[in-house]
Amino acid sequence: MDSTADVIIMGGGIIGASIAYHLRRDDPGVGRVVVIEQDWTYARAAAPMSMGGIRQQYSAACNVALARYSLPFYEQFDRLMAGAWGVPQAHFHQRGYLVLMHAENQDRLRQKYEVQRSLGVEIELLSPEAIRDFLPHLNVDDIVGGLYGPRDGYLNPRGALQGFVEQSRELGCVWLQDEVLDFQPGDAQATVRTRHHGTLTTPHLVIAAGAWTQRLAALADIDLPVQPVRRQGCYVTLPVQVGYKFPMTLDRTRDMSFRHDTETDNHLLMSRTVRDEPPGFNFDWDISAFEREIRPMMRHYLPDCGDIQLQRGWAGHYGVTPDENPILGQHPAHACLYMAVGFSGHGVMLAPASGHIISELVRNGHTSTLDAHPYRLERFATGDLIDDPQI
Incomplete structure (x- = not known):
């Protein structure tokens, strides 16, 4: 060679x-x-x-x-x-990207909104009522709005x-x-x-x-x-089909994100960063954290969708700079x-x-x-x- x-x-x-x-x-x-x-x-x-x-x-x-x-x-x-090798299955779905806004982070997110607009980003500032109209199953009682990128989305x-x-x-x-x-x-x-x-x-x-x-x-x-920082992900089934696809939804106050699967109608992917441990490699998926944190959060976010059914979970790592x-x-x-x-x-x-x-x-x-x-x-x-x- x-x-x-x-x-x-x-x-x-x-x-x-x-x-x-x-x-x-x-x-x-x-x-x-x-x-x-x-x-x-x-x-x-x-x-x-x-x-x-x-x-x-x-x-x-x-x-x-x-x-x-x-x-x-x-x-x-x-x-x-x-190419000759085949066709990738990335399947970019432009279903939007929604960042939930709470009272404690609304000032920073509103500043981000103004900066993003000045830089030409396609971004919308939504009220709780607008989010409810857009996503009727999402609980908006404790949010004050959201930033929504309609051209954004997620892929495989x-x-x-x-x-x-x-x-x-x-x-x-x-x-x-x-x-x-x-x-x-x-x-x-x-x-x-x-x-x-x-x-x-x-x-x-x-x-x-x-x-x-x-x-x-x-x-x-x-x-x-x-440094490697652990994050946990899981794949769940929604007992209730909502009739539409969730955008990528991010709640920074809870370190939580979720979205619909790219290929199915009643499966969600979820992810949460593990912040209460020192940096390092740990590929163990903590099902107790799912039961203790993720499942209650999803009951809060989607109270009318029934109790999510866990299919599988995994742990991976971000490579994080200061x-x-x-x-x-x-x-x-x-x-x-x-x-x-x-x-x-x-x-x-x-x-x-x-x-x-x-x-x-x-x-x-x-x-x-x-x-x-x-x-x-x-x-x-x-x-x-x-x-x-x-x-």
């Missing part, structure tokens, strides 16, 4: 796969692109276990720009990623991951099922030592390792402030090392834009479509953080 590559991407989740795809799509002559991913089943990857929400509702201009690049990409995703995240992976292969990217044992980013060349394919060299090395970023970076004595926003760009001390990590639960949403940013940086040394400067690693040392918390 050839031991050299023009670009090596460590991590083949949705971010790494998007980078690979964009490198070959943006410039078919980019050279040899190699993706190293240890687990091709993606059993513990973040994207397949995510809610697959797609929205423009951010309050930082840089995040809005990435979201507005990614949204139309997903609107065409199944067509764009179709495993289908989105599959599309990026398979289309990048079809465009000529090389995928290796392997483990990175260590790597060294030099001034002009980086080396990557793998368990099964020996040592590889490249002038452009990308870290796209999700919640495993800190563990991977430590192999080269590099500190990247990305300001809950991603790191995108070149490492300040290693010119050949690029980072696309720390998406804090929004990797699926921002994967198209992030892939394009890294593609431009690798190929051109700068970005021209989207501004990567706010996402630089150095912001954590200078205190120039992005004020747009995500979880």
